[in-house]
Amino acid sequence: MTTKDNYFKIVVLIVETACSVIWNYMKQNILGSSSFESFLNLKEVKHKLVHVYEKRECCECGSDKIIGERLIAKQQLLVLYETDETKRIQSHTEYSHGKVIKVCICNYHAKQNIDIEVLDITLANYIIKRCGKGEKGLNTWMTQIKDLRNEIFHLSDIKELKDDEFKNKWKIIEGSILGIANLIDKEYAEETKLMIIRTNQLTFIPAYMFNYEILCRDYWKTKCAEFERTQCNEIEQKANALHTKLPGVFTGSMKKEWQTTMKEIHNFQMFVDKINILTKVFGNQETLGVFKDAESLGEGMKFVPILSLGPTEIFPSVR
Incomplete structure (x- = not known):
């Protein structure tokens, strides 16, 4: 054997x-x-x-x-x-x-x-x-x-x-x-x-490679759940920090956008949808500027571009 x-x-x-x-x-x-x-x-x-x-x-x-x-x-x-x-x-x-x-x-x-x-x-x-x-x-x-x-x-x-x-x-x-x-x-x-x-x-x-593929898919579903959990927690923490530390910036309009965006985060259907949401939340110049201003307010506010993690490269075969 x-x-x-x-x-x-x-x-x-x-x-x-x-x-x-x-x-x-x-x-x-x-x-x-x-x-x-x-x-x-x-x-x-x-x-x-x-x-x-x-x-x-x-x-x-x-x-x-x-x-x-x-x-x-x-x-x-x-x-x-x-x-x-x-x-x-x-x-x-x-x-x-x-x-x-x-x-x-x-x-x-x-x-x-x-x-x-x-x-x-x-x-x-x-x-x-x-x-x-x-x-x-x-x-x-x-x-x-x-x-x-x-x-x-x-x-x-x-x-x-x-x-x-x-x-x-x-x-x-x-x-x-x-x-x-x-x-x-x-x-x-x-x-x-x-x-x-x-x-x-x-x-x-x-033909038994099919069973191997099933095993791999099962494993990666678990790893994707871990990645999703970590990223959603980071988004929530940073948005909460903005509301607490910079209430003047967190206007009524931003509150409405926060509700809409968090609803999208908790209801996305595909892995690529989360990438689009991360870009939407942290990818525009106005938001980047807010995070740069907030960096001096305390630990946990430092902005790291989420897309630099390259999730499509980490999980190339996940659907």
């Missing part, structure tokens, strides 16, 4: 076997008799999942207030939900000092006839953590699969795995997969064990 065979066997184990077991676990232990579409449209489920992306308080945050985190990119949320602006209720949106502090999520609804198999490991992991039963060992097994997925991706330049590394990683992933399978039932766990053995006996042909 070659080192390349080792590598691609791990890829197949993650992309095919691990994902299949995770989907089946969710069908049996989380969805039950409900369709995935019906499950996603449940008020409490939608509330929890929207706040995996949306940090601000929403119209459902009453007695069940959730502290939101931007753990995924907007495009990942839109794998699950569509948005219908006609369903958005204007009175549900609240403002403070010219920026949105509370949003309406009534416009989100699950994609019609959505299949659970659209989920990658990242999305499945967050749904299980937010909406699952918290079964013993499950979070550990999901984390091990996700972390090993990342480790395997970082070997994608050489696509090789030595025998001792292969055996160690295989043992960890196999244990995690079988742990999840046993939460379904013993018979399914036995079937899964046979599936794992067959995967270890595979002879590889180029």
Whole structure:
């Protein structure tokens, strides 16, 4: 068995076997008799999942207030939900000092006839953590699969795995997969064990590169979410600093533009749209002048041109 065979066997184990077991676990232990579409449209489920992306308080945050985190990119949320602006209720949106502090999520609804198999490991992991039963060992097994997925991706330049590394990683992933399978039932766990053995006996042909591509796409979705989270936070911090330090510059007109721009930031559909928004916010001479004037007011106001980061070069294959 070659080192390349080792590598691609791990890829197949993650992309095919691990994902299949995770989907089946969710069908049996989380969805039950409900369709995935019906499950996603449940008020409490939608509330929890929207706040995996949306940090601000929403119209459902009453007695069940959730502290939101931007753990995924907007495009990942839109794998699950569509948005219908006609369903958005204007009175549900609240403002403070010219920026949105509370949003309406009534416009989100699950994609019609959505299949659970659209989920990658990242999305499945967050749904299980937010909406699952918290079964013993499950979070550990999901984390091990996700972390090993990342480790395997970082070997994608050489696509090789030595025998001792292969055996160690295989043992960890196999244990995690079988742990999840046993939460379904013993018979399914036995079937899964046979599936794992067959995967270890595979002879590889180029068609298995498709699984490698799936693994890479899954990984880069997570990295894009991290990049998106960082950039949006920087925009919010600098705009808040402008409002606090230079209230004379932050006119009523700029408040209105701030609301519009932040709405665009939180609703952009493609990665390139964010580049356009960053150019709009920081790219004109008037705004650059304001930031130069603000540099002397304190730490955190120094302007660094966002486009110098070259996001289209960092993520050339992301859509």
